[in-house]
Amino acid sequence: MQPRFCMEVGCGSGYVITSLATMLRHESSAVQYFATDINPHAVETTSATLEAHGLQAEIICTDIASGIGKRLSGMMDVIVVNPPYVPTPEEEVGYKGITSSWAGGENGRKVIDRILPAVHELLSEKGWFYIVTLTANNPSQICLVMREMGYASRIVVQRSTEEESLHVIKFWRENTANVKDDKSLGSWISQIPLLSFWRSSRFSS
Amino acid sequence: MRLLTHNMLACNIKGVTNGYPLRLEAEKWVEKEVDFNADFLRGVFPKIDWPALVGAARALGFHDLLPVDAPDPSVLASDDELLRRFHRALLQLHVEEGGLVCPETSRRFPINKGIPNMLLHEDEV
Ligand SMILES: C[S@@+](CC[C@H](N)C(=O)[O-])C[C@H]1O[C@@H](n2cnc3c(N)ncnc32)[C@H](O)[C@@H]1O
Numbered sequence: 001m002q003p004r005f006c007m008e009v010g011c012g013s014g015y016v017i018t019s020l021a022t023m024l025r026h027e028s029s030a031v032q033y034f035a036t037d038i039n040p041h042a043v044e045t046t047s048a049t050l051e052a053h054g055l056q057a058e059i060i061c062t063d064i065a066s067g068i069g070k071r072l073s074g075m076m077d078v079i080v081v082n083p084p085y086v087p088t089p090e091e092e093v094g095y096k097g098i099t100s101s102w103a104g105g106e107n108g109r110k111v112i113d114r115i116l117p118a119v120h121e122l123l124s125e126k127g128w129f130y131i132v133t134l135t136a137n138n139p140s141q142i143c144l145v146m147r148e149m150g151y152a153s154r155i156v157v158q159r160s161t162e163e164e165s166l167h168v169i170k171f172w173r174e175n176t177a178n179v180k181d182d183k184s185l186g187s188w189i190s191q192i193p194l195l196s197f198w199r200s201s202r203f204s205s
Numbered sequence: 206m207r208l209l210t211h212n213m214l215a216c217n218i219k220g221v222t223n224g225y226p227l228r229l230e231a232e233k234w235v236e237k238e239v240d241f242n243a244d245f246l247r248g249v250f251p252k253i254d255w256p257a258l259v260g261a262a263r264a265l266g267f268h269d270l271l272p273v274d275a276p277d278p279s280v281l282a283s284d285d286e287l288l289r290r291f292h293r294a295l296l297q298l299h300v301e302e303g304g305l306v307c308p309e310t311s312r313r314f315p316i317n318k319g320i321p322n323m324l325l326h327e328d329e330v
Contacts, residue, residue, distance in 0.1 A: 004248060030245035032209065032296075043320050056239075058210045062323035067217035067314075068210075071225075075252065 001126055003031055003077035009064055009115055010083055011035035012101060014046030020080060021055045033057035034072070036065060039100055064111075064118045076122040082132040083112050108137045116142070119171075120149045129171040130156070134164050146171050206300045206321050208261045212253055214321065216307035216314075218329045226257035227305035227314065229264040234303075239296045246288055246295070250281055253295070262294045270294055 003024065008017040017035045024031050035057045037043045043061045050057050060068055084093070084101055085108040092103035093110045104110055112133070119129050129151075133139045143153045150173055157168035216224025255275035262270050270290050281288055305314040305321055312329075315322050 004245060030240070030242035032245075034210075038324065040322065040324075044318060047318065047320060056237075058207060059320045060206075060210065060214075060323060061320055062217070063325075066325075067215055067323040068213050070215060071213040071252075071254075 001077060001128075002028060005032050005034065005072070005075045005124075006078040007034040007036075007065075007072075007076045007080075007122065009036050009079065009081045009118070010111075011037045011046040011059070012039075012042045012082070014049030016080055016082055017046065017057055018049050018053050018055060020078070021050070021057065022053060025055070034060065034068070034076075036060045036062050036068070038063050042101070064115055065122060069118055069121050073121045074124055077124050077127050079119050079123060079127065079129045081115055081119070081130070083115060084108070084110075085112060085132065085134050085137050087136050104137070108134060109142075112137060112142065113145075116145055116149070120146075120151075123173070125173060126176050127172070131169055131171075133167050133169060135167075136164065139167050139169055143169065143171075147174075150174050206316055206319055207296055208258060208298055208300075209249075209295045210321070211261045211300070211305070212257050212295075214305060214323070216309065216312065217323055218307065218310060218312060218325060221307065221309050223309045224307050226254065226260060227307060229261045229300065229303065229305060230313075231265050231300045231303040233301040234265050235299050235301055236293075236297050237299060239292070241289065241292050243285075243288055246292055247278070247281055249295070250278060250291070258294055262298070265298055265300070267294065267298075 006020060006024070011017050014035070017033055021033055033056070035046055037046065038061070040061050043059050047059050062068065065072070083104070085104045086102040087108040088103040088105060090105045090110065093105040104112065123129055133142060146153060151171040152174045153169050153171045155167050156170045159166045211227065211229055214227055216227060218224065259271050259273055271294055276287060299319055300316055301319045303316045305316065306312070
């Protein structure tokens with residue numbers, strides 16, 4: 001697949017979208033990146049991270065893809081999400097401050113469950129969707145929800161610490177048999193220190 | 206924020222039906238060189254709302270950069286000059302400071318440091 005549009009929802013530090021763009025820079029110059037985050041400080045950090053690497057992305061401060069999802073529907077070839085997935089009291093889920101970087105509500109699914117239909121709208125026919133989950137999020141149930149919308153899935157990264165086990169799941173539309181050439185993206189995603197990142201962002205401010 | 210993004214953004218306030226295109230107010234903008242890629246441009250052309258792009262370019266002071274009427278895709282295939290103008294408008298012009306104003310409600314979404322803020326107030330969701 002030759003991606004044309006890539007997107008990250010919940011871009012935070014900007015680390016993930018920056019490494020995706022760095023990796024794809026060698027493949028093609030004509031990829032456009034979109035990155036959204038609900039936290040106004042996060043989007044500025046994303047912008048600074050990209051700039052420090054000489055990269056460009058369109059950054060929007062919004063809830064998931066609100067305001068942009070309709071016109072971009074069906075256009076995203078790659079979507080990556082490292083969502084707020086830590087189980088927390090429901091009232092911690094929401095708009096303001098650093099808490100929104102991890103607070104996921106009951107089972108950590110509060111935001112994830114709203115992201116899934118948004119991804120379904122945005123993803124292109126051949127698109128790939130990567131999401132980071134904890135065991136507490138019930139990843140197999142996430143796969144079921146996606147299956148009902150027509151997606152196949154595979155765990156591409158699995159990592160455990162004493163406290164929790166983390167997965168990166170890849171989704172693609174069932175009718176597209178294009179899983180074979182994803183070596184580069186698969187290995188890229190496994191290089192990202194996802195877990196360590198949200199930990200440091202959680203405790204640093 | 207590039208004009209590509211302006212072309213994709215719509216007012217997201219609950220109940221708004223004519224929230225597109227947002228009127229662009231550009232207080233500060235910059236131009237950044239981007240590699241020209243004809244295939245990308247031709248591929249994305251059908252997704253672009255041409256009048257919205259023309260309006261956005263005008264908001265930056267580019268009154269003659271693009272033809273008012275959307276070109277036929279076949280013209281885009283042969284007219285390199287037009288394709289380069291399309292490239293410039295869509296990908297090279299960045300709004301750094303300004304706002305996006307909903308045509309229906311006049312609600313203004315600010316653009317700061319190149320980032321549009323589409324967050325809604327509680328009574329808008
Ligand atoms: C676990 S952090 C991951 C950040 C980033 N991907 C990284 O690795 O640095 C989750 C991010 O999602 C953002 N977020 C939370 N709720 C959101 C929502 N409803 N829409 C968009 N972003 C959201 C948070 O602000 C936070 O930056």
